[in-house]
Amino acid sequence: MASVKDFVNFNAKQDADLLRKAMKGIGTxxxxxxxxxxxxxxxxRQEIKAAFKKAHGKVRTAVLSASLRPEPHSPSVPVQPVLRxxxxxxxxxxxxxxxxxxxxxxxxxxxxxxxxxxxxLHKAIKGAGTDDxxxxxILASRTPEQMKEIIKAYKKDHGGKLEKDIMGDTSxxxxxxxxxxxxxxxxxxxxxxxxxxxAKELFAAGEEKFGTDEDKFINILGNxxxxxxxxxxxxxxxxxxxxxxxxxxxxxTGNLENVLLAVDDETLIRIMVSxxxxxxxxxxxxxxxxxxxxxxxTIQDTDGDYQKALCYLCGRx
Numbered sequence: 001m002a003s004v005k006d007f008v009n010f011n012a013k014q015d016a017d018l019l020r021k022a023m024k025g026i027g028t029x030x031x032x033x034x035x036x037x038x039x040x041x042x043x044x045r046q047e048i049k050a051a052f053k054k055a056h057g058k059v060r061t062a063v064l065s066a067s068l069r070p071e072p073h074s075p076s077v078p079v080q081p082v083l084r085x086x087x088x089x090x091x092x093x094x095x096x097x098x099x100x101x102x103x104x105x106x107x108x109x110x111x112x113x114x115x116x117x118x119x120x121l122h123k124a125i126k127g128a129g130t131d132d133x134x135x136x137x138i139l140a141s142r143t144p145e146q147m148k149e150i151i152k153a154y155k156k157d158h159g160g161k162l163e164k165d166i167m168g169d170t171s172x173x174x175x176x177x178x179x180x181x182x183x184x185x186x187x188x189x190x191x192x193x194x195x196x197x198x199a200k201e202l203f204a205a206g207e208e209k210f211g212t213d214e215d216k217f218i219n220i221l222g223n224x225x226x227x228x229x230x231x232x233x234x235x236x237x238x239x240x241x242x243x244x245x246x247x248x249x250x251x252x253t254g255n256l257e258n259v260l261l262a263v264d265d266e267t268l269i270r271i272m273v274s275x276x277x278x279x280x281x282x283x284x285x286x287x288x289x290x291x292x293x294x295x296x297x298t299i300q301d302t303d304g305d306y307q308k309a310l311c312y313l314c315g316r317x
Contacts, residue, residue, distance in 0.1 A: 003280035003315035006041045012051035015040070019048070019090065020056055028097040030305045037109055038312035041277055045110055052090040101269070102306040108273045114149035115157060117142065120270060121150070121166075122158045130169040132255050133267060135178060140262035141275075144184035151182070173214045174255040180222035190228045198224065199235035202244065212251040221260055229264070268302075268310070276313045284317060 015036060022029035037045060091110050095103055108116055117138050124134035142150065154162040163182050170178060198220050205216035221229065233244045240247060248260045275283055287295040294317040299310045 001279065001281035002277045003284075004038065004041060004276040004313060007039055007044060010040070010044050010047075012044070012047040013055060015044075015048045016052035016055055016090070019052065019094075023093055023097045030098070030102075031308075033094070033098075033106070034305060034309045034312060037106060038309055042109070042113055046112060049090045049110060052093075057089075100306070101302075102304070102309060105269050105273070105306060105309050108269055112153075113274065114146070114153040116273065117146075117150045118153035118157055118162070121154065121162065125165050125169050132170075132174075132258065134270070135166065135170075136255070136259045136262045137267070137270065138274075139178055139181040140259055144186050147182065147184035151184075170255075172256070173218060174259060176215075177218045177222055177256065177259050180218060186223060187225050187228065189225060190231055192231075194224075195228070195231045195235055198228075198232045199239055202232070202236055202247075203239050206247050206251040214252065214256065217248070217252070217260060226264075233264070272310055272313045280314065284314065288317070 018032060018036060022032040040048065091107060094106055094110065098106055111119070120134055121138060124131035138150075139147075151162050154160070163179060166178055166182065167175060201216055202220060205213035220232070224232065236244050236247075245261055245264070248257055252260060271283070272280075284295045287298075291298070296311060296314050296317045299307060299314055302310060
């Protein structure tokens with residue numbers, strides 16, 4: 001269940017004007033910016049961005065044309081300003097008014113989901129070393145349709161193929177699991193006839209076997225729907241006498257272990273932005289069960305307007 005949904009009685013032009021007012025003049029009204037943007041869905045934020053550009057985007061600026069500047073030592077002649085239309089972009093305006101982690105969070109909220117994920121993946125691959133946590137977190141938690149959009153956005157924004165770039169930075173069973181997730185071929189719904197069979201095959205591939213059949217784990221966890229896997233995990237516990245997470249930790253190591261666990265698992269801005277419209281309420285429940293403290297309370301360890309924005313996205317427990 002989502003903590004952020006479409007705002008009722010939404011008016012993009014009105015919101016754009018409120019944001020303009022919050023940023024105009026001396027000082028910035030951060031509270032208005034935070035409360036407004038965290039209470040709108042991403043689709044509504046895109047409409048606000050378009051409305052802002054339409055209402056406030058034409059700024060007539062005087063620019064001195066190089067061609068009109070007098071040559072050195074030439075007689076002084078009046079230089080006429082050249083008027084050009086400049087575009088006032090909402091994201092650029094917000095960046096100029098905010099800073100630090102709050103700026104990062106707000107810019108993330110204003111970015112279309114597929115582009116945001118594509119940018120995060122590109123940074124994870126192209127930086128110094130590979131940020132495997134980002135690869136695992138995003139690839140293991142997106143739906144097939146979302147994955148297809150991410151692949152398109154990656155090619156459009158970064159001019160390369162996501163699968164090729166990931167294969168160039170990874171190897172082994174871990175690479176194979178990521179590539180399967182990239183194929184966006186997860187089955188839909190729950191196949192009741194396969195639940196018990198999948199649970200038994202996972203048990204046979206790990207706890208019941210000397211050594212581990214990693215391929216079996218990869219094929220089942222990488223191709224079944226999340227809903228199906230939840231039922232498989234319940235059946236698995238009855239057969240094995242322990243949770244699937246415990247078995248994965250015992251049977252697998254390193255990044256393969258992390259990516260397999262991430263199928264049912266969920267770093268702060270990225271999670272709050274990408275899951276607030278999907279399953280934040282479920283994450284809050286899971287978080288409390290794991291750490292015996294609410295996510296909302298834990299967020300209090302942050303500070304200032306950044307903390308406020310995170311709390312708005314989280315929603316109260």
